[in-house]
Amino acid sequence: MTGPQLRLEGVSAGYGRTTVLRDIDLEIPAASVVALLGSNGAGKTTLLRVASGLMRPSVGHVLVDDQDVTHEAPSERRRHGVCLIPEGRGIFRSLTVRENLLLQIPPWEKDTSLDPALEMFPALRTRLGDLAGRLSGGQQQMVALSRAFFGSPSLVLLDEVSMGLAPIVVDTIFEALHVLAARGTALLIVEQYVSRALAVADHVYLIGHGSIIFQGSSASLDQAAVMRHYLSHDLAAGQPAAGHPAVDRGPT
Numbered sequence: 001m002t003g004p005q006l007r008l009e010g011v012s013a014g015y016g017r018t019t020v021l022r023d024i025d026l027e028i029p030a031a032s033v034v035a036l037l038g039s040n041g042a043g044k045t046t047l048l049r050v051a052s053g054l055m056r057p058s059v060g061h062v063l064v065d066d067q068d069v070t071h072e073a074p075s076e077r078r079r080h081g082v083c084l085i086p087e088g089r090g091i092f093r094s095l096t097v098r099e100n101l102l103l104q105i106p107p108w109e110k111d112t113s114l115d116p117a118l119e120m121f122p123a124l125r126t127r128l129g130d131l132a133g134r135l136s137g138g139q140q141q142m143v144a145l146s147r148a149f150f151g152s153p154s155l156v157l158l159d160e161v162s163m164g165l166a167p168i169v170v171d172t173i174f175e176a177l178h179v180l181a182a183r184g185t186a187l188l189i190v191e192q193y194v195s196r197a198l199a200v201a202d203h204v205y206l207i208g209h210g211s212i213i214f215q216g217s218s219a220s221l222d223q224a225a226v227m228r229h230y231l232s233h234d235l236a237a238g239q240p241a242a243g244h245p246a247v248d249r250g251p252t
């Protein structure tokens with residue numbers, strides 16, 4: 001049996017003297033979709049930074065496909081199949097769409113065809129010569145997401161990829177996530193649209209004040225209870241709010 005695609009073991013991390021993540025244990029089984037939910041400032045982006053190699057944990061280990069990659073840079077983790085789609089799109093606005101897409105193809109990839117991205121996002125075909133900064137927000141996000149369609153990553157980390165987009169564009173973005181999931185790509189999704197995230201996810205982790213406070217299968221999760229947790233101080237305190245037995249208690 002294949003081991004988890006990603007495992008965080010006892011991870012703590014922060015900025016300077018400020019600890020943001022505390023003793024995080026998280027696992028993404030191969031070919032599964034995991035949603036990481038939590039209120040603003042809970043530590044979701046920081047967790048994705050640690051998983052992608054942009055930040056080193058102060059304590060704990062990061063394993064990708066059972067290999068310890070804690071001290072590996074993002075480019076080395078990409079070789080292990082880890083692909084980060086960062087918050088804020090991370091594209092080069094002053095380069096053309098074609099140049100952006102070419103830069104997303106990993107250096108070891110022999111095939112430099114743009115087709116894997118253009119088949120998913122045909123709207124980009126007529127914009128290849130345009131500066132990325134001139135695209136609509138939705139098309140810029142398509143350029144950003146294209147990275148996940150080059151080099152066959154085994155794990156894609158997605159930070160708020162639907163942020164600020166019109167609902168029809170959000171549909172296209174989620175369609176792309178469904179395509180990746182159907183191919184067996186493991187996904188870790190940080191997403192403001194809780195119901196959309198739960199619709200694609202197999203498993204959910206809730207993070208509050210830098211700690212995992214609940215985890216469970218998305219099928220067993222009561223969305224209303226999740227929203228109550230978002231809004232409730234119980235989330236911060238790590239105490240389950242009354243009357244939501246459908247939310248599983250985490251293992252910690």
Ligand SMILES: Nc1ncnc2c1ncn2[C@@H]1O[C@H](COP(=O)(O)OP(=O)(O)OP(=O)(O)O)[C@@H](O)[C@H]1O
Nearest residue numbers: 015016018020038039040041042043044045046047
């Ligand atoms: N570069 C940084 N330097 C210092 N503190 C930071 C930095 N980035 C984030 N923080 C702090 O770390 C904490 C967690 O931030 P993080 O961005 O990981 O949370 P988040 O759950 O992704 O929030 P949001 O949903 O608002 O993006 C916050 O208190 C934030 O202010």
